[in-house]
Amino acid sequence: MLPVIIAGAGPTGLALAHALAGYGVPSVVLDGAEAPPATRPARTCVLAGDTLGWTDLPGVAREAAPWTGWRTTHRGRTLAEEEFPPDGTPRHLPQHVLETALRAAVAERELVRIVPDHRVTDYEQRGSDVVVHTVRRAPEGLRAQARTLRGSHLVGCDGARSTVRKLMNVPFPGRTGVERYAVAALRAELPWPGEAGLHQGLSSGEVTVRPLSGGRWRLDWPLPADGTLVTPETILDRVHGTLAAWHDGEIPPYELLDSGVHLCHQRLARRWRDGRVFLAGDAAHLLGALGTQQVAEGLRDAANLAWKLAVACHDGYAESLLDSYEAERRTLVAARLRAVDQALPLVRGGGLTARLTGRGRNRLTLLSDAHVGQGALGGPPVLAASPIACEPLRTLPSATPPGAHAADVPVIALDGTRTRLRERLGGPLLLVLTAPGAGVWDAKHWLRAGLMPDLAAAARSLPLPAELLVAENYPGTGPHTLLLVRPDGHLAAAVPAGDHESLTMCARTLRGTTAPEVSASSGGPENGHSPRHT
Known part of the structure; x- marks a missing residue:
């Protein structure tokens, strides 16, 4: 199997390589960075909901601070409070911690090869593969080394100045610097341990405060749009004014760990696909104003694209499935950007x-x-208008609407293993049967009873690999409901367990087999994609 070539070794590129390896797909990651990720406590990311699974990586959990809640105040008066459930609380961590953990994780994957100091210079599409030309930085006085790689697909995860995007001739319209923040990371005791919050009416102005692990905090102050120079002394004045406002005019002991100015941009690539070439992460979109999370959106790109590339690499024709990556993810990011544009004024x-x-x-x-x-x-991303949305003959009620991320309920595998649904993602299509009382029976008994034998046989006949799981209950569903959960965690449908026709219809829609089956080597890109080179 030819590898997927990934340009860029940031969070999105590394997450994509890690996910592809889980599907048995090899990848080559071109790491063009001149240095490892900088240790910057003030450069952080928030993982919540469907991205919380990345906090399971070794070394991340202890650095990912859970928030106990959120508090909004104005001139010291609490206007709103929200308490987060223990199993769904946002986790806040320095970005370099996530990148370091991802690098360590892919280093243990035999199917991932990282090529350091290389960047893409050009690519050619040749029907069933893509040839990527790269160059390696050379010490001063020496000639740069050129290299050619052959892969099944190329994914540009190479940042806001993406070379891959430029080679695709894809415009990157939007606005630069829509918001500016003075940012500081410090270690101190603040009045609300574990709580994030928004505080207005202080002498230092509005501030957003978010806890990190180890008694550390990140504080953000919005800056005027006039581009006024922000000096270290300016940030220090804001730190002192904020701390004094929270401690009756006194400045408590604290340790300033990092500070800087954070610029938020609003940009969205016009297209995310050119035949066998894709964009993801910063190469495809930029956001961050009003607290929107760019890193989390990049991780969602990786999760969405990985399983679709895996189907294409393992089984061949998957053009409509690959088309759905741009249709789903670009639509969701565009909606997020529109919401920011509407809210900012x-x-x-x-x-x-x-x-x-x-x-x-x-x-x-x-x-x-x-x-x-x-x-x-x-709000959690919902695939409301996906081209691979299932329309089963019979739909059952569920607290999770189709297209939303499935709830992380306890499940039982066919071998009796008890785990959480989140831990089974990143593999085959999940068929989750609600069976109240199943937990009190040994798996070897209920596997041969009732609906299970027929359902297991139906699962084996689907056009996508599928795994059958059992849950004692799922929010908003009745007994013998079968939930189809995509590998990236989105709920495809909820159907009666005995409705094999609806099950098969949904699986065929997800696979994209409504089009005639052809071999992946039978020709070039389909569906109107125009590759740069042929």
Whole structure:
């Protein structure tokens, strides 16, 4: 099997390589970075909901601080509080911790090869493969080394200045510097241990505070849009003013660990696919204003694309399935960017008066939404208009709408293994049968009873690899409901367990087999894609 060539070894590229290895697909990661990720405590990311699985990587959990809740205050008065459930709390960590853990994880994968100091210079598509030309940095006075790699696909995860995107001739429209923040990471005792929050009406201005592990915190102050120079002394003044406001005018002991200025951009690539070449992460989109999470969106790109590339690499024709990557992910990111564009004039429009939008969201609520995972700014991604959305003959109710991320319920595998649904993602299509009381029986008994034999046989006949799991219950469903969960965790459908026709229809839709089956080597890209080279 030809490897997938990944340009860029940031969080998105490494996560994609790690996920592909889990599907048995080899990859080559071109690491063009001049140095390992810098240790910057003030450069952080928040993982929540569908991205929490990445906190299971060795070395991440102890550095990923869980938030106990969120607090919004104005002039010292609490206006809103939200408590997070222990099993779904956002986790906040320095970005270099995640990157280091991902590098260590892919280093243990035999199917992943990292090629250091190489960057893409060109590519050619030749029907059933892609040839990627690279160059390696050379010491001063020596000639740079050129290299050619052959792969099944090329994925540009090479950042905001993506060479792959430029070679694809894809525009990257948007706005630069839509928000600026002064940022500081410090170690101190603050009044709300474990709580993140938004605080307004302080002498130092508005500040967002988010806990890190080990008694550390990240503080963000929005800056004027006039581009005024921000010096270390300016940031120190804000730190002192904020700490004094929280401690009756006194500045408590603290340790300043890192500081800087964070610029937020709004950009979205016009296309994310050119035949066998794809974009993901910073190469495809930039966001971050009002607390939206760029790293998390890149991880979602990787999860969405990995299983679709795996189907193409293992089984051949998957054009409509590969098309769905751009249709699903670009649509969701575009909606997030539109929500920021609509909210910015309302929340930064002057004064501290709460303004109401047409949907009744007030100013402080909008400023909190992305952090607490609510609304268009931060709500869980739902694939509302996917080209591979299932339309079964019979649909059963569920608390999770089709296209949303499935709830992380306890499940039992056919061998009796008890685990969480989240831990089974990243593999085959999951068929989760709700069977109240199944947990009290030994698996060897209920595997031969009731619906199980027929359902197991139906699972083996599907056009996608599938794994049958049992859950004693699932929110909003009744007994003998069969939940189809995609490898990236999105719920495809909830159907009656005995409705094999709906099950097969959904699996065929997910596989993209509504089009005629052809071999992957039978020709070039389909569906109107125009490759750069042929």
